[in-house]
Amino acid sequence: MARKPRQQRAKATVNAIIEASFIAMAEHGPAATTTRQIADIAGVGVGSLYEYFDNKEQIFQVMGERFVADTIALIHPLIPTLVRKPMKDAVRELLQHFRDFLQEDDERYLKCARHAMTLGFEEHMEPLQKALSELVTQYLMHHPETLKIRNIPTMSYIMINGGIFAVVRHLSDPAPPISFDELVEGLATMVGHYTEQEMALAxxxxxxxxQGG
Amino acid sequence: MARKPRQQRAKATVNAIIEASFIAMAEHGPAATTTRQIADIAGVGVGSLYEYFDNKEQIFQVMGERFVADTIALIHPLIPTLVRKPMKDAVRELLQHFRDFLQEDDERYLKCARHAMTLGFEEHMEPLQKALSELVTQYLMHHPETLKIRNIPTMSYIMINGGIFAVVRHLSDPAPPISFDELVEGLATMVGHYTEQEMALAxxxxxxxxQGG
DNA sequence: TGCTTGTTCGGATTCAATTCGGAAAATCAT
DNA sequence: ATGATTTTCCGAATTGAATCCGAACAAGCA
Known part of the structure; x- marks a missing residue:
């Protein structure tokens, strides 16, 4: 940001700009969203955008950051509950919360997520990844028997990244070959089978x- | 394309433009790549770009199409070999070929894939998805025992999308927490465990x- | 109230994308 | 070979969006 908002009025302006950006983005897509549109929707002059943002790109950055932060704020309070459930149920519940979250505020975030990749969403994903890693860690600690699973970091990496992208891709897909519920069920089953198989092997x-030793 | 190249000379121009776009993209990234740069690298006038492309966006589209087409051209001939191997080996081999492919031509495609999401490559992914679905289908036909697996479409969807994105994300990650080989091994194990578990359940x-009937 | 600092604004400026009309090269018809 | 015709190439001119800037306006404060 070029400058920090000191007064309440200025904070409201910054907020209006971000809100307006979400609206314009949902309506026109990232390429066709202009500074003029954002300013008009926010009810401010174009010049005001540049008081608090270096450029249009940075507005998108902040949108991404806010989206990720809100997602993390969604996940964090769920952790204590999730870690006490069977793995399949935990996966299911997490994803269903996520879907509900995307549909809040007139599907504001869902429309945003559709363009997430074009916006360079991946670049803000590290904190989300950290939050999910923490969930995994805590889950494992509450289920000591699962600690026998090999390659936990690798598997976390695959499940977290693969899972996030499978979900985002599904949401972006105008004609998905499977339903969201099937996707959720599939991911839950996948995680479940993997752990069961690993436990059996252990x-x-x-x-x-x-016998051998 | 605004116009089709008839003469040999024109085809060479179109090709030079696409090549130049890959180079400029690899060097400056998608946002900072200008028509001037592309024209300069290609050794043509800016005006020439618009003889064969409606706009800059379309140049990127064609790049994406070419990337996907080349990826499919990589996969297709591998199918007959892969379908005869154990599933884990098949996954491993496919991914290793893919990595080698990305590293051809001075890592041209790897650098391209780093920006793939920003460029909206997902929109061209349908043919790739189809090619991989075909691989799965043929694999299943060569291993009749695997037909007992439930929810094959859902699982294909998850593995294909999750797998592609986990790989691309890993390649884009400047400091990945796991090595590429670990990722490959993990994906192979994941697929392997899922099928084994499903077979056991069947x-x-x-x-x-x-007993019951 | 008068002074200082923070905020807003929209016209002016800058810069990249795109257009256009004519010149050069290739192809064709005679 | 020569001129007509089509295709290709170009880069200056145009357009429009992003960004800058300095004057006008509001808030905080003595």
Whole structure:
């Protein structure tokens, strides 16, 4: 940001600009959104945009950051509940909360997420990834038996990234070949099967180890 | 395209423009790539760009199409070999070919893929998805026992999308928490475990069915 | 109230995308 | 080969969006 808003009035302006950007983005898409449009919707002069943002790009950046921050704010309070549930249920519940979240405020975030990739959303994803990693860590701690699973970092990486993108891609797809519920169920099953299989293998190799050693 | 190139000379121009676009893109990124740069690198006048492309956006589109087409050209001939291998080996081999492909031509496509999302490449992904679906279908036909797996469409969707994005994201990540080989191994294990678990369940429910019916 | 600092604004400026009309090259018809 | 015709190429001119800037307006404060 070029300058920090000191007065209340200025903070309201900044907020109006971001809100307006979400609206313009949802309506016209990222390429066709102009500074004029944003200023008009926000009810401010074009010049005001540049008081608090270096350029249009940065407005999009801040939108992305806000989206990720709100997503994290959604996930964080769910952690204590989720870690006590069976894994499949936890995955299901997390994703259903996420969908509800996207549909708040007249689907504001859903429309945003449709363009997320064009906006360079991935660049802000690190904090989200961290939040989900924490969820995984805490989950594992509450289910000591799952600690036998091998390659936990790799699998977290795949599930988190693969999961996020499968969901975002599905949301972006105007004619998805499967329903959202099927996707959720599929992801839950996938995670579930993986862990079960790993536990079974751990079991087997444990008894191998006893016999062999 | 605004006009079709008839003469050989014109085809060379179109090609030079696309090549130049890849180079400029790799160097400056999508936002900072200008028509002037592309024209200069291609060794043509700016006006020439608009003889064969409606606008800059369309140049990027064609780049995306070419990238996807080349990826499919990579995959297609591998299918007959892959379908005869164990699933884990097939996944591993496919991904390793893909990495090699990205690193051809001075990592031209790798640099391109880094910006793939910003460029809106997902919009061209349907043919790639189709090619991978075909690979899955053929694989299943060569391994009749795998047909017992439930929700094949859903699982294909998740694995294809999740897999592609996990790989592209990993390649885009300047400091990935896991190595590419670990990622490949993880994806292969994931697919392997899922199928094994499903086969085991199919087995179990088959004997249930015999006992129960 | 008068002074200082923060805020808003929209016309002026800058810069990249796109257009256009004519020149050069290739192709064709005779 | 020569001139007509089509295709290709170009870069100065145009257009329009992004950005800058300095004057006008509001808030905070003594």
């Amino acid at each position: 079991e087997a190799s444990a008894s191998d180890g006893q | 087995e179990a429910s088959a004997s249930d069915g015999q």
